[in-house]
Amino acid sequence: xxxxxxxxxxxxxxxxxxxxxxxxxxxxxxxxxxxxxxxxxxxxxxxxxxxxxxxxxxxxxxxxxxxxxxxxxxxxxxxxxxxxxxxxxxxxxxxxxxxxxxxxxxxxxxxxxxxxxxxxxxxxxxxxxxxxxxxxxxxxxxxxxxxxxxxxxxxxxxxxxxxxxxxxxxxxxxxxxxxxxxxxxxxxxxxxxxxxxxxxxxxxxxxxxxxxxxxxxxxxxxxxxxxxxx
Amino acid sequence: xxxxxxxxxxxxxxxxxxxxxxxxxxxxxxxxxxxxxxxxxxxxxxxxxxxxxxxxxxxxxxxxxxxxxxxxxxxxxxxxxxxxxxxxxxxxxxxxxxxxxxxxxxxxxxxxxxxxxxxxxxxxxxxxxxxxxxxxxxxxxxxxxxxxxxxxxxxxxxxxxxxxxxxxxxxxxxxxxxxxxxxxxxxxxxxxxxxxxxxxxxxxxxxxxxxxxxxxxxxxxxxxxxxxxx
DNA sequence: CAAGCCAATATTGTTGACAATCTACTGTAT
DNA sequence: ATACAGTAGATTGTCAACAATATTGGCTTG
Numbered sequence: 001x002x003x004x005x006x007x008x009x010x011x012x013x014x015x016x017x018x019x020x021x022x023x024x025x026x027x028x029x030x031x032x033x034x035x036x037x038x039x040x041x042x043x044x045x046x047x048x049x050x051x052x053x054x055x056x057x058x059x060x061x062x063x064x065x066x067x068x069x070x071x072x073x074x075x076x077x078x079x080x081x082x083x084x085x086x087x088x089x090x091x092x093x094x095x096x097x098x099x100x101x102x103x104x105x106x107x108x109x110x111x112x113x114x115x116x117x118x119x120x121x122x123x124x125x126x127x128x129x130x131x132x133x134x135x136x137x138x139x140x141x142x143x144x145x146x147x148x149x150x151x152x153x154x155x156x157x158x159x160x161x162x163x164x165x166x167x168x169x170x171x172x173x174x175x176x177x178x179x180x181x182x183x184x185x186x187x188x189x190x191x192x193x194x195x196x197x198x199x200x201x202x203x204x205x206x207x208x209x210x211x212x213x214x215x216x217x218x219x220x221x222x223x224x225x226x227x228x229x230x
Numbered sequence: 231x232x233x234x235x236x237x238x239x240x241x242x243x244x245x246x247x248x249x250x251x252x253x254x255x256x257x258x259x260x261x262x263x264x265x266x267x268x269x270x271x272x273x274x275x276x277x278x279x280x281x282x283x284x285x286x287x288x289x290x291x292x293x294x295x296x297x298x299x300x301x302x303x304x305x306x307x308x309x310x311x312x313x314x315x316x317x318x319x320x321x322x323x324x325x326x327x328x329x330x331x332x333x334x335x336x337x338x339x340x341x342x343x344x345x346x347x348x349x350x351x352x353x354x355x356x357x358x359x360x361x362x363x364x365x366x367x368x369x370x371x372x373x374x375x376x377x378x379x380x381x382x383x384x385x386x387x388x389x390x391x392x393x394x395x396x397x398x399x400x401x402x403x404x405x406x407x408x409x410x411x412x413x414x415x416x417x418x419x420x421x422x423x424x425x426x427x428x429x430x431x432x433x434x435x436x437x438x439x440x441x442x443x444x445x446x447x448x449x450x451x452x453x454x455x456x457x458x459x460x
Numbered sequence: 461c462a463a464g465c466c467a468a469t470a471t472t473g474t475t476g477a478c479a480a481t482c483t484a485c486t487g488t489a490t
Numbered sequence: 491a492t493a494c495a496g497t498a499g500a501t502t503g504t505c506a507a508c509a510a511t512a513t514t515g516g517c518t519t520g
Contacts, residue, residue: 248473284474
């Protein structure tokens with residue numbers, strides 16, 4: 001019979017996405033990539049035209065972005081991309097500190113052997129990264145995020161994964177771009193801390209893993225604060 | 231001249247609210263009050279008619295509710311009120327535990343004398359509540375929330391206030407209704423724990439306050455788990 | 461010249477109609 | 491009787507026009 005096989009691109013979910021969902025993803029990327037700059041005003045008609053849909057779906061996408069605190073809206077006035085203060089960055093790190101600490105504690109309780117192997121491989125990759133190239137500045141941001149992400153996923157707490165991955169991390173990414181924070185400036189030290197955290201988790205010591213992760217993030221926060229105040 | 235004086239209800243801000251914002255609040259209340267029952271399907275046309283607006287603003291309100299994880303939507307299928315599992319309730323308490331712990335630590339650092347007085351007065355009110363009426367079941371839910379809310383507000387962390395107050399607490403309220411958890415079953419014990427937490431905060435001992443709050447919530451979680459599994 | 465009002469314009473909020481998709485029902489063949 | 495295909499109905503997604511509100515610029519007045 002005809003019509004059984006679908007076009008190739010319809011095998012991927014993004015082809016059947018609604019306009020609202022598609023434009024949301026496009027705007028999200030635009031914000032996180034810096035294409036839409038913090039503080040700039042958003043014109044609904046113009047944006048809708050640029051993304052090839054009417055204002056209805058665009059407004060639904062804006063509503064979603066507002067829920068993620070990536071834009072601010074005021075009735076009858078309009079929306080603008082958030083522009084974040086030092087204070088808010090500190091607040092974000094404080095929350096991240098306790099939530100990722102929780103993730104570590106839970107990961108230590110729940111991590112499977114398979115996930116532990118994945119963790120070991122990831123750290124080996126990072127180690128080679130630091131040994132091979134002497135260019136320490138290129139400590140992989142995504143790789144680092146992979147470390148944190150792996151632990152969060154291993155926590156077996158779906159709500160926590162959503163809170164951190166879907167809500168806090170995009171904000172963090174935006175902050176980093178806005179403050180031109182390219183990531184770790186002492187990659188060897190960071191890697192060492194990662195090693196200790198991983199060790200605690202693999203041994204199943206959740207309380208230690210939580211403490212270490214909290215100190216790890218608190219240190220990054222203090223470093224950031226120091227940079228911002230000077 | 232005629233028409234200067236507006237009807238009384240227009241003196242309040244909700245009169246100038248957009249239809250989208252108004253319907254969002256109405257739906258939020260409907261969900262939290264149990265008027266819209268968990269798992270039930272939402273019909274856009276019907277709901278819009280019932281709340282006196284068209285589907286546009288209604289859909290924006292639904293998008294916002296979805297961001298709070300109070301409803302689930304599927305493209306071309308529709309939205310339904312979330313129905314939550316024991317597992318998710320546990321996850322929620324785990325997150326609440328560390329976030330409110332953080333709130334206590336920060337509150338101990340930042341609380342003003344004025345806020346400390348407010349805290350003392352609140353606890354006095356609770357004490358009288360327990361002493362006067364022998365009906366210990368009536369430990370005020372809102373009053374308890376007031377205790378936690380006061381601490382969260384005192385943390386001076388706006389993002390934390392948003393995460394807990396706007397996102398986690400509505401979910402918690404929904405859970406409580408769904409599982410018919412009417413609140414503390416050992417109000418004297420809870421009050422005693424509140425006293426200790428408050429004492430640590432007033433003394434400025436953030437670390438102790440954090441530990442006590444975490445234990446306080448962890449205890450509630452374990453009690454809940456025990457009830458659910460029996 | 462500054463401050464404040466007023467109209468013209470631009471932008472956001474809302475609506476009802478139309479298109480796309482899913483759901484439920486009926487009829488048919490095995 | 492059951493399983494399946496097809497169709498009619500219901501529901502969601504999208505659009506373009508209209509209403510309500512804010513912003514801009516010019517004008518008047520002190």
